[in-house]
Amino acid sequence: MGMVVKDPVCGMEVDVDKAAATSTHMGKTFYFCSDSCKTAFDKNPMQYMKEKKEKSGGCC
Numbered sequence: 462m463g464m465v466v467k468d469p470v471c472g473m474e475v476d477v478d479k480a481a482a483t484s485t486h487m488g489k490t491f492y493f494c495s496d497s498c499k500t501a502f503d504k505n506p507m508q509y510m511k512e513k514k515e516k517s518g519g520c521c
């Protein structure tokens with residue numbers, strides 16, 4: 462059984478062994494369900510990383 466992680470772009474769960482595309486940003490590897498999700502992430506990785514942070518944290 463492979464590890465399953467969330468595609469930061471579309472939120473879909475992706476099996477790391479079957480990921481269509483991967484991208485490394487700031488030392489972390491991200492997995493994507495498709496090339497188009499990777500392209501969107503590469504264009505503006507901060508946008509997707511920020512989104513994830515907001516969900517888990519919450520400000521003030």
Ligand SMILES: [Zn+2]
Pocket residue numbers: 468470471472473493494495498
């Ligand atoms: Zn995706």
